Amino acid sequence: MAEPDAKNAGLSEDWAAMLEAEAGVDDQDRVLNQDEIDSLFGFDASAAVSAELSGVRALINSALVSYERLPMLEIAFDRLVRLATTTLRNFTSDNVEVSLDSITSVRFGDYLNSIPLPAILSVIKAEEWDNFGLLTVDSSLIYSMIDVLLGGRRGSSVIRIEGRPYTTIEMALARRMIEHILDDMHKAFEPLGHVTFKLDRMETNPRFATISRPGNAAILVELRIDMDDRGGKIEILLPYATIEPIREQLLQMYMGEKFGRDPIWEGHLATEIYAADTEISAVLHELELPLSKVLSLQSGDTIMFDMTPSDPVTLRCGEVDLTKAVMGHIGKNVSVRVTRPLNPPRVTMAAFEAMEEKADGK
Structure with missing residues (x-):
């Protein structure tokens, strides 16, 4: 009976060594339990509602409650x-x-x-x-x-x-x-x-x-x-x-940050604008011609304008049409007489304010 007991003892030692080897492998590839998973994702059933969030849940919620300072x-x-x-x-x-x-x-x-x-x-x-x-x-x-x-x-x-x-x-x-x-x-x-x-x-x-x-x-x-x-x-x-x-x-740091005006600067700017020189052109007529005909023009050729001496001409500053006028002459000088008020401006103060806000945003 002693021989089987020794044989069983040897088998027990082999099983113990095998279990220890398997335990070493489990330590390397260990599976997380439920508490560790809850801690990783930020869920804690025992915590109160007012507790601070952690883990992945904190990352998700942080984007939802962020706000800009006002x-x-x-x-x-x-x-x-x-x-x-x-x-x-x-x-x-x-x-x-x-x-x-x-x-x-x-x-x-x-x-x-x-x-x-x-x-x-x-x-x-x-x-x-x-x-x-x-x-x-x-x-x-x-x-x-x-x-x-x-x-x-x-x-x-x-x-x-x-x-x-x-x-x-x-x-x-x-x-x-x-x-x-x-x-x-x-x-x-x-x-x-x-x-x-x-x-x-x-x-x-x-x-x-x-x-x-x-x-x-x-x-x-x-x-x-x-x-x-x-x-x-x-x-x-x-x-x-x-x-x-x-x-x-x-969003302003103090009242009037973006809406304040300087009346002294505005008055000085208006004075300088009124004193500035500008060039005005009197346009008799505009006619579109093919490029081939323009290149073939020679001395003595005549271009017919569909205009009469009493028709109004256009007063233009740069690319902006100002008003209409009638041509005449005073002595040896050609003159024009304005026949109607100036055209209303196409650019208003609202456009300037929009440009200022855009510049402030940049």
Whole structure:
């Protein structure tokens, strides 16, 4: 019986060596497990929605949320902060501080899914731009504003009530506050262009406040409103399609960057133009002849013009026809008498402005 045991022991050693060799091969061509695949592509089931993206998913999403910087938009909302601070102080008769938290670019669908409920979503219309925006007021600010307006105690923490719809009084007070903020937005954007923001409707369900396609890019502005130890946030979302009419103004680094004029330089240029010399030709008649006939002209040949002495001639400067005139003579000099006003210019100021904008773009 000892001999079979030795034989089995030898077989066990051979199997162990074979398994170790196969394990070495597997280390070189190892297959990734599910966790490693999720990490590579940026998917993490345990991570929250607010977690930063990584991997291939981050590369894909980065192109969708990129945006160009609009310097004048930041200045407009800085002005809104100052105006809203004064307005809300007068509205509440309390110490109110408004601050600008951030200006970011988001996709409309992502923002709509990230709104913490309950909240009031106000659909605002920019009448002159013929488009819409969103103004979201969170529940903590609504309850804080109601406490201040209706004489609530100071220092009490705001209780967030889940699942309860807003009452008529709460909606009416929130509407008044939103209308004050929209009036301040009108004043803040007035240097960039005349626009009136009107409250179109108020919703509590984000699905009823859809004003753009989910994949469209938008500007998200977060305002923080503090009233002593109470307060909340207001978020203003403007799709890029809404601010497109004033995009050129928003790209400026300061007001009047491209639209300013120098009256002194314009007056000097006009004076020099009026004093400049120019050459005017009086064209009696124009006739088209074959090239063979022109090459065969000799001294004494006559070319017949289909003109009479009383027919008008054309006054021309360069290649531009100015007006019509009648030929005559004063003493020994040939003269022309202008018979009608000058022709209107074909090049207008709009053409010059278009050329200037094209040059600035280059």
